[in-house]
Amino acid sequence: MYTRNEKIVPVYIEEEVKDSYLNYAMSVIVGRALPDARDGLKPVHRRALFAMHELGLEHTKPYKKCARIVGEILGKYHPHGDVAVYDSLVRMAQDFSLRYPLVEGQGNFGSIDGDVAAAMRYCVTGGTFVVTNRCLERIDEISDKEDISLKVLSLGKKINAASKWFDSGMRPILKTKTFKGYELRGTLNHPILILQKDNKGKPAFTWKLMKDLKKGDFAVIDRSDGLWPSQEPILKPYFPKIVKNHKYSRARVYPLPPRLSADLSFLMGAILAEGYISISKKNRTYKIGFCNTDAEFLDTFRHAFKKIFPGCAIYEQKRGPLSYGKKDCSYFEICSAYIVKFLKGLGLNNITSHKKSIPKIMFHAAKKSMGAFLRGFFEGDGSIYLSGRTPIIDCASSSELLLKEIQVILLRFGIISTLWHNNKRKREYKLFIRGVDNINCFKDNIGFLTKEKVARLEKFSQINIDRKAMPKTDYIPYLSAYLRNKYIKDTLNWNNKNWLLKHNLDRYPKLEKYYNRLTGLLDYRDLNFIQMLLKNYYLFDKIVSVTRAGKEKVYSLRVDSRCHSFVSNGFISHNTEARLAPISDEMLADIDKDTVNFGPNFDASLQEPLLLPVALPNLLINDSSGIAVGMATNIPPHNLNEVADAIIYLLDHPEAEIKDVMRYIKGPDFPTAGIICGRGGIKDAYFTGKGKLTVRARATIEHxxxxxxxxxxxxxxxxxxxxxxxxxxxxLVDEKKIEGISDIRDESDKEGMRIVFELKRDTEAQIVLNQLFKHTQLEGTFGIIMLALVDNRPRVLNLRQALDCYIDHRRVIIRRRTQFELDKAQKRAHILDGLKIALKFIDRVIKVIKTSKSVQVAKENLMKEFGLSDVQAQAILEMQLQRLTALERDKLDAEYAELLKKIELCKAILASEKKIEAIIKDELEELKKKYGDERRTEIVGEVEELEIKDLIAEEDVVVTVSHGGYIKRLPVSSYRKQKRGGKGATGAELREEDFIEHLFVASTKDYLLAFTDKGRVHWLKVYEIPQASRISKGKAIVNLLQLVSDEKVSATIPVKDFSGDNFLVMATKLGLIKKTRLDEYSNPRKGGIIGITLEKGDELIGVSLTDGKQELLLATRLGKAIRFAESQVRDMGRAAKGVKGISLRKGDQVIAMETPQKDSTVLTVTELGFAKRTAVGQYRIQRRGGKGIINIKVTKKNGPAVSLKTVFDKDELMVITQNGMFLRCPIKDIRATGRSSQGVRLIKLNEKEKDIVSSVAQVIAEEEQ
Structure with a gap:
């Protein structure tokens, strides 16, 4: 519906969406995402700096809580959410984010390690106990003033100074409670340390606000026993005052102890458990009562009391059993007003049992006295017994507060306890101590008094002393599962796998017991984590409830440390504070001199600056990044000295080009230093506003x-x-993608960063470093987009334009500042003109004033009589009589003269652009002196793109190809030597029908020519073959080479290069042979090229690399061989078929081709594992194409020949069987025989499985390992 005066205008929805989108886009671009080119700030950063300036947080002033600062920013200038504002504030304080940080942070503001900043504020309720060097004290009783000087226990057992105590007023609070009953009450944004698992399942410490806590989160509880008071508290302030001549002053006075002691502490613990204090002012009676059935306990009490209070009588009385008891008891009564008042002053009060609490003085006790106090209490209200086979120490009370306090105190001894409430009874509480470690800790530090309980404690402390039974609730969450998931799948050692499955490593005793074994199993990161756990021995207690608890007064501390943490009720908390950095003075200087325009804030209740009058060229010296709608900016930081010099040069040379400016600004200067590789990206960015830099880590190789x-x-x-x-x-090391690294250590400290990669022995360091640069963030790119707001419009700026924006802004600022100072000086000079007139005619002025009826009339008469302005007349009326003295008149004249000079100077500046530029230059020189520093980031020449070969270390490897088409490589050293006749060792785990068919040794940087049985040849680099373990089957070769269906690799030739007069000689199964120049195979295609043209039914069986002058030896399956000169085979093209090499009889085929050398022997291996070695000289040279001569006698015993090799005595032989067994033995172990012998057994084959020899290769001895 609409009213009569309203009108509906039809609008196309496309236009409405377009307008709405553009409005939203511009609001984000201008109001949030992009910096202004003049001051280099986004609105949130500008508002943060101005708000801190308004709060008076200059660098000379004390820090203020970040929550207070964020509240100021949100409430007055930037209502966009506290997290975003705090993150912006934090970033301005990080010296690894900003080249010149604008904010000084106190506390944890994150780190280059990726640690997140602490929460901006923490506050806990007054009853929270803080561990200090004075005592375990309630936070509300630490001080009544803000300034303090304390030591507090912090994160990681560190002891840090606390300098401020804050009363933060009434706040809504939450109560967090754990499974064991530990409790913390604090504000909704109070952060505590918890343990959770990261995205890899690893336990990780993190801070979590109370309002974000959930059931099941694990709170980190500190149980360290450090930072006890070094001395017992002085008791004199607690002595009762004696008022003489008072009607009650007849009370007897006894000697009192000057300091707290173990005996007095024991007495108070015993009275708290089994006694009472009674005060009746009406009847004027003061009594201490104590009742117990154990004579030993009574005797100890009596002895301690008389020792502490000599002369005071104890009245004893025997009584029958009390309540449900069966034993008679003894009752002690002490009637001394003086002693009762003394004990009451120490904190023993005459209250009902459900309101009992620990005497205040005991929180100040040294460790020994605290142990004595607890001994007295547990002797009275405690018991020790077995529940099943579990020893338990407990104490009962109707006071929940009392047991909560004892629970926190027990933590100081390292004792974990569990608070239990009987839900059926409102006021029945118990505190349980379980576990061998806690029982023994109790025995060593507290103990019992009476023989029966002492004997039980001694006996029970030995139960489970070997820790076969692990604690159920004192464990490290997620740890065991993480270690198993990570290391069981990574380790190849079955013993380690089985051991990890068998042992739960999430209990401290287990970690201590097996630490030495873990050092050889875990990587450095996990081992460091284990060391940290063992050092701190935290309790990880599951949170069971987080509930609202109304409003209470809350308090906090300032801890002067990086972590800014302290231990409270066992929980660990932290926060941050901030103030402006010294350099921020230059961002806000002269803001009160009308240098910039102000505008209304979001609700028009306040004014805020639309720009800051920055003296710093902030857009360039501090980086700015942001993502707007449809655009983004990423401006890198630069060095102040370089930018200032460039601006000064521009002012002196207005026509300078970008290339001239680049003589001063070398390039970006990052706060984390590093190395910029190449100047091309810098040039692109400075000329066009966009560019890409390659940035590397600084890494050195130490031998x-x-x-x-x-x-x-x-x-x-x-x-x-x-x-x-x-x-x-x-x-990447774990995944074997980077090899050669044996250990990684982070040795960074206060002196600087140091990440150490320890390499394996004889590893080529430069290759590993190349791999690190190629595959990790040690080398990366930084994309530059110099996008900023110019006149509220986004614009990509080149370097000259960015500098001009700063210069133009400074011109305006200096002009406005000068005009402000001129106006101010002229106003003052105008007033002084009037005062000078008044002093000159003082008598007339006095007369005019005296004869005037009112102040207003006097002002009008002065203006009329002396021609004064309203301001001048008012100044005369307000002038003090002391100004009439000669000295004051001289001061007035001097001030007037100075003002005239000031006015003249200001006018001169405003009239001269050169003078304004001179001021800009002078101010930049001053900035250089105050804040300038050396360049951190080095700029080097272009670094060539790393090729894969630069990442590969040159080493000899064994390459195997299986009959089923799987290929792999592995170091030669993976194979161990064996004697002839040995059974061999397990090689590849192949499928039943698969077997190793080809094996050779090559360098990782060799080329591999793969010839298929179809006559095609493929090009492959050896390092492109995946490296695998000895038992791995490798990778399917079809995934590396583009083979057609049913095509198999029949020969592989490693080649270092294709230059020179070398040839490839090929032999086929049907006896053909072909010779082709090697360089014809140097230009491979994706699908391979023709290597030889084959007849139907023929296959390529062998290829040799020759120099054209070799001899060739062909061997057949049925034991024939022929030797002839290579020169008998003419050079042919790639596609030729070849010529006849040997004439074959029916059923025979060629199995091998060799190029025998002088003094070599011919080794023949048969299918059933026999071998023989014959001198080359026994094979006479024949004409190519003949039938050949006998090579080996083929029988049923040795089987057909499968391989022939020419070898030397120094060589080693590698034999692979069809079932994946291999044998490696020296050639010299095989005796030389004649041609017609059947050979000797080389390897024992499994006859039941019908295993046969499938492949043979040789290893050169000097290349061994």
Whole structure:
């Protein structure tokens, strides 16, 4: 519906959407995402700096809580959510994010390791106990003033100074309770440390606000026993006051102890458990009562009391059994007003049992006295017994507060306890101590008094002393599952797998027991984590409830440390504070001199600056990044000295070009240093506003004794987290994608960054470093988009334009500042003109004033009489009589003269652009002196793109190809030597029908020519063959080569290069032979090229690399061989069929082709594992194409020939069987025989499985390992 005066205008929905989108886009672009080119700030950063300035948070002033600062920003200037505002504030304080941080942070503001910043504020209720060097004290009783000087227990057992105590007023609070009953009450945004698992399942510490806590979260509870008071508290302030001549002053005075002691502490613990204090002012009676059935307990009480209070009588009385008891008891009564008042002052009060609490003085006790106090209490209200086979110490009370306090105190001894409430009875509470470690800790630090309980404690402390039964609730969540998931699948050692499955490693006793074994199993990151756990021995207690608890007064501390944490009720908390950095003075200087325009804030209740009058060229020296709608900016940081010099040069040379400016600004200068590789990206960015930089970490190679090298990284690329780099590299090492690294250590400290990669012995360090640069964040790119707002419009700026924006802004600022100072000086000079007139005619002025009826009339008469302005007349009326003295008149004249000079100077500046530019230059020179520093980021020449060969270390490897088409490579050293006749070792785990068919040794940087049985040849680099373990089957060769169906690799030739007069000689199954120049195979195609043209039914069986002058030896399956000169085979083209090499009889085929050398022997291996070695000289040279001569006698015993090799005595033989067994033995172990022998047994084959020899290769001895 609409009213009569309203009108509906039809609008196309496309136009409405377009307008709405553009309005939204511009609001994001201008109001949030992009910096202004003049001050280099986004609105949130500008508002944060101005709000801190308004709060008076200059660098000379104390820090203020970040929550207070964020509240100021949100409430007055930037209502967009506290998280975004706090994140912006944090970033301005991070020295690894900003080249010149604008905010000084106190506390944890994150780190280059990727640690998140602490929460902005924490506050806990007054009853929270804090561990300090004075005592275990309630936070509301620490001080009544803000300034304090304390030591507090912090995260990681560290002891830090606390300098401020804050009363934060009434706040809504939450109560967090754990499974064991530990409790913390604090504000909704109070952060505590919890343990959760990361995305890899690893346990990880993180901070979580109370309002975000959930049931099942694990709170980190500190149970360390450090930071006890060094001395017992002085008791004199608690002595009762004696008022003389008072009607009650007849009370007897006894000597009192000057300090707390173990005996007095025991007495108070015993009275708290089994006694009472009674005060009746009406009857003027003061009594201490104590009742117990155990004579030993009574004697100890009596002895301690008389020792502490000599001369005071104890009245004793025997009584029958009380309540449900069966034993007679003794009752002690002490009637002394003086002693009762003394004990009451120490905190023993005459209250009902459900309101009992620990005497206040005991929180100040040293460790020994606290143990004595608890001994007295547990002797009275405690018991020790077995529940099944579990020893338990407990104490009962109707006071929940009392047991909560004892639970926190027990933590100080390292004792974990569980608070239990009987839901059926409102006021029945018990505190249980279980577990061998806690029982023994209780025995060593507290103990019992009476013989019966002492004997039980001694006996029970030995139960489970061997820790066969692990604690059920004192464990490290997620740890065992993480270690199993990670290391069971990674380790190849079955013993380690089985051991990890068998042992739960989430209990501290287990970690301690098996630590030495874990050092050889875990990587450095996980081992460091285990060390940290064992050092801190935290309790991880599951949170069972987080409930609202109304409003209470809350308090907090400032801890002067990076973590800004302290232990409270066992929980660990932290926060942050901030103030402006010194350099921020230059961002806000002269803001009160009308240098910038102000506009209304979001609700028009306040004014805020639309720009800051920055003296710093902030757009360039501090980076700015942001994503707007349809656009993004990413401006890198630069060095202040370089930018200032460039601006000064531009002011002196207005016509300078970008290339001239680049003589001063070399390139970006990142806060994390690093190395920029190449100047092309810098040039693109500076000329066009867009470019891409290659940024590398600074890494050096350190040579160590013993052949091990170190790669040490001391600087990393900008915006890269150190821990992310380490974890990424460790993952690549685990996955075998980077090889040669044996250990990774983070040795960073206060002196600087140091990441150490320890290499395996004899590893080529430069290859590993190349791999790190190629595959990890040690090398990356930084994309530059110099997009900023110019006149509220987004614009991509080149370097000259960015500098001009700053210069134009400074011109305006200086002009407005000068005009402000001129106006101010002129106003003051105008007033002084009037005062000078008044002093000159003082008598007339006085007369005019005296004769005037009112102030207004006097002002009008002065203006009329002396021609004064309203302001001048008012100043005369307000002038003090002391200004009439000669000295004051001289001061007035001097001030007037100075003002005239000031006015003249201001006018001169405003009239001269050169003077304004001179001021800009002078101010930049001053900025250089105050804040300038050396360049951090080095710029080097272009680094060539790393090819894959640069990432591969050159080494000899064994390459195997199976009959089923699987290929792999592995180091030669993976095979061990064996004697002839041995059974061999397990090689590849192949399918039943598969077997190894080809095996050879090559260098990783060789080329591999793969010839198929169809006569085609494929090109492959050896390092492209996947490396695998000895038992792995490898990778299907069809995934590396584009083979057609039913095509198999029949020959592989490793080639270092294709230059020179070398040839490839090929032999086929049907006896043909062909010779072709090697360089004809140097230009491979994706699908391979023709290597030889084959007849139907023929296959390529062998290929040799020759120099054209070799001899060729062909061998057949049925034991024939022919030797002839290579020169008998003419050079042919790639596609030729070849010529006859040997004439075959029916059923025979060629099995091998060799190029025998002088002094070599011919080794023949048969299908059933026999071998013979014959001198080459026994094979006479024949004409090509003949039938050949006998090579080996083929029988049923040895089977047909399967391989022939020409070998030397120094060589080694590798034999692979069809079922995947292999044998490696020296050639010299095979005796030389004649041609017609059947050979000797080389390898024992499994006759039941009908295993046969499938492949034979040789290993050169000097290349061994």
């Amino acid at each position: 160590q004794k013993g052949g091990k090298d170190l790669i040490v990284v001391t600087e990393i690329p900008y915006q890269v987290q150190k821990t992310s780099i380490i974890e990424n590299i460790a993952g």
